[in-house]
Structure formats: C-alpha cells, structure tokens
Amino acid sequence: MTTNYVEAQRVSKSFGQHQVLDQIDLTVPAGTIYGLIGPSGAGKTTLIKSILGMEAVDGGEVHVMGTLMPNRAVMAQIGYMAQSDALYETLTGRENLKFFGQLMNVPKTKLAQMIDYAANLVNLTTQLDQRVSGYSGGMKRRLSLAIALIQDPPLLVLDEPTVGIDPELRQQIWAELNKLKTGGKSMLVTTHVMDEAERCDYLMLIRHGIALAQGTPAELKQRYHVETIEQVFLKAGRLQDANNGNR
Numbered sequence: 373m374t375t376n377y378v379e380a381q382r383v384s385k386s387f388g389q390h391q392v393l394d395q396i397d398l399t400v401p402a403g404t405i406y407g408l409i410g411p412s413g414a415g416k417t418t419l420i421k422s423i424l425g426m427e428a429v430d431g432g433e434v435h436v437m438g439t440l441m442p443n444r445a446v447m448a449q450i451g452y453m454a455q456s457d458a459l460y461e462t463l464t465g466r467e468n469l470k471f472f473g474q475l476m477n478v479p480k481t482k483l484a485q486m487i488d489y490a491a492n493l494v495n496l497t498t499q500l501d502q503r504v505s506g507y508s509g510g511m512k513r514r515l516s517l518a519i520a521l522i523q524d525p526p527l528l529v530l531d532e533p534t535v536g537i538d539p540e541l542r543q544q545i546w547a548e549l550n551k552l553k554t555g556g557k558s559m560l561v562t563t564h565v566m567d568e569a570e571r572c573d574y575l576m577l578i579r580h581g582i583a584l585a586q587g588t589p590a591e592l593k594q595r596y597h598v599e600t601i602e603q604v605f606l607k608a609g610r611l612q613d614a615n616n617g618n619r
C-alpha cells in the first residue's frame with residue numbers, strides 16, 4: 373500500500389528564461405494536510421499544476437498514489453479546486469454539481485447523495501437551486517470546493533480554497549478538512565492566511581521558486597526561534613535575500 377499520496381522529486385520548471393520552480397522536493401503522506409505558503413508569484417500554483425500533471429515539468433518527477441504523472445486515471449482521482457472558479461453561471465449550484473459529478477463518473481445511484489453531502493459540507497444547501505450567476509464570490513468559492521469533493525477523492529488539491537469566505541465558514545471548512553483527514557484523505561492546500569498555515573500538518577515555505585523550509589509548523593517555529601509562522605516566513609525570506617546578496 374502506498375503511504376505517500378504525493379512524492380515530488382527535484383521538480384523544476386521555467387517559462388522562457390524565468391525559472392519558476394527550482395528542484396522542489398515534496399512528500400504528502402496519507403491522512404495529512406500539507407500547506408504551501410509563499411508570496412504572490414512564488415510558484416505555488418505552478419507546483420500544484422505540475423503535481424496534477426497539468427503542467428509539464430522540465431526536470432524531476434512526480435508520483436501521485438504511486439503512479440508517475442501525468443496519468444489520466446490518477447488525475448481523475450484527485451479533487452482539484454483551482455484558484456479561479458470554473459462554474460456554469462447559467463446553471464444552478466445543484467446542476468453544476470450534477471454536471472461535474474457525471475464528468476467524474478460518480479455512480480448514478482450515489483450522485484444525489486454526494487450532492488447533498490458536498491453542499492452540506494460547504495453550507496450551500498439552501499441556495500443550491502439558485503442560479504450561480506446570482507451567487508456571491510464566497511458562494512462560488514464554496515461551490516467550487518463542493519465540486520472538488522463530489523467524487524469523494526482520496527486526495528484533494530485546493531488552491532486558496534478560503535479566499536472570499538467569511539471567518540465563521542472558514543472555521544467550519546477547516547473543521548471538515550480535518551474530518552476528511554481523519555478519514556484517511558490527504559490535502560495539498562495553498563494559502564496566504566497564516567492561521568490556516570498553522571493548522572496544516574506540514575508546511576512548505578516557497579519563495580522565488582525555491583523551497584525555503586519544510587516541516588511541521590512547530591518544527592519551523594523552533595528552527596527559526598520565533599513564535600508564529602508569519603515570523604518564520606519573514607525570517608526565512610530575509611535570510612534568502614541576504615544569501616542572494618552575498619553571492
């Protein structure tokens with residue numbers, strides 16, 4: 373049995389002359405939440421897309437659930453929530469969930485039950501029969517998360533899942549992510565929110581395409597002799613700049 377859902381080794385990626393990922397190693401064990409934090413443009417989305425097999429890498433390799441990526445069958449087993457919502461605005465929330473559920477081959481007999489489960493998880497049950505064009509930004513984000521959950525995937529890859537979601541619902545969503553984790557699922561999550569980073573089992577700090585530090589939040593705080601992940605991040609960034617300046 374595979375105990376690591378994701379294993380990325382020495383992943384590098386450039387767009388033209390611009391190196392966006394520089395030999396990144398990353399391991400997501402089963403039943404864990406792995407957070408990627410880093411400033412805008414650090415390479416988080418590119419790393420996620422490389423792991424999903426949506427972006428061809430220039431160097432290194434990625435295995436998901438023991439299979440070398442890209443692999444269509446494995447891609448279909450990953451619940452992916454992209455940074456921008458790809459929803460059918462003229463359809464209702466329920467119709468969107470049904471469409472994506474069918475696309476993901478959710479068995480007909482299970483589809484209605486999975487729609488209820490996913491909608492309930494993101495607190496959208498009462499608005500499910502309204503057209504998406506009338507949804508707020510936060511509601512669209514929640515619907516995208518429900519879509520990522522619709523086929524009950526073992527691995528969820530969530531690119532900034534809580535942007536535009538109010539603090540109370542954010543707490544609920546994190547409580548649910550923890551429940552999913554206890555059930556054996558793994559999650560790879562990008563975030564800018566430091567209190568969310570503290571909730572991850574493992575973190576990678578990524579800046580200018582380089583993995584500056586990896587470990588549990590407690591390990592990172594201890595390593596950098598600081599109290600918060602925000603301070604870890606600031607300190608690691610300053611050290612990176614100082615090292616670059618010394619070159």
Ligand SMILES: Nc1ncnc2c1ncn2[C@@H]1O[C@H](COP(=O)(O)OP(=O)(O)OP(=O)(O)O)[C@@H](O)[C@H]1O
Nearest residue numbers: 387390392410411412413414415416417418419455
């Ligand atoms: N298809 C592309 N072609 C050229 N450059 C790209 C492409 N995709 C991303 N980049 C560049 O790669 C760098 C990393 O982008 P990426 O989206 O991975 O960052 P990010 O850490 O996810 O940022 P954010 O937090 O703003 O989403 C950026 O400089 C971006 O402009």
